[in-house]
Amino acid sequence: MRTRVTGIVIEDNAVLLLDQDTEGPRTWSLPGGKVEDGESEEEALVREMLEETGLHVEVVRLLYICDVPSAHIRHITFEARRTGGQIGQVARDADTSPIRAVQWVPLNRLTDLGFGPRFMELCREGFPGAGSYMGPKSAIGL
Template sequence: MTKRRRAAAVIVRDGRVLMVRERGRGPSGRHDGQEYWTLPGGGIGVGETAEDAVRREVVEEVGLRPVAVRYLLDVPYPSGLTSCFAVQVADGEPRLGDDRLPCDCPAMVGVDWVPLPQLQTETPGLPIPTMIVVWEPPT
């Protein structure tokens, strides 16, 4: 894990959480590698608070307008420690942001509402996946 700080949004609607599908670096060194789903979010800029970053990232990545933001917890991600926030957004449907980056970092390739897992817990709340990795089991 890197030392880069990140912020991510937990946006829940009708028993589903909004996630962004990304593709990492692959054999070519570009965006042709493993796919995974992750919460909308990204790096915290210099002089930016984690709350400011999550608000910016929601607009950039999924085109929704945050109306309320509440800190939840910090979660280790492969790309750095991530501050997760519960984010309420204005009405509207998400759309994939423009992620044409000149770098070899992961590229956004989709956005969708993913059903929340049905888990029995001892504490109140919702079980939220922070990342779902797509993999092919060995044959």
């Protein structure tokens, strides 16, 4: 099973998102990617956030562990905090799907962009149940 990490950075009631093609119908997603051999999940998230958004972050806490059984992927979501960098300084060829934009999206617009109501609720409520296994990724509205 492969491991994928994603980061949630929220500032001023807005979450940092990427506009890029995803495996599903929505084009907006959380920054993140696969864990490379020899790196921890936290190291992978810090690297992916810098490559995809231009931001330096620190991992705050584990939020949720989910599965994507059909793709044999373990999906780990962390809360992260910006420590530096500049949004939009995307590394060339940072991802297999080109990143069209990096921007702060107000929490109340998440469902307009294809995120589930559950994801918006979790963000607004401060991630109740943080640190837990949630089953399929759809259980957290992703």
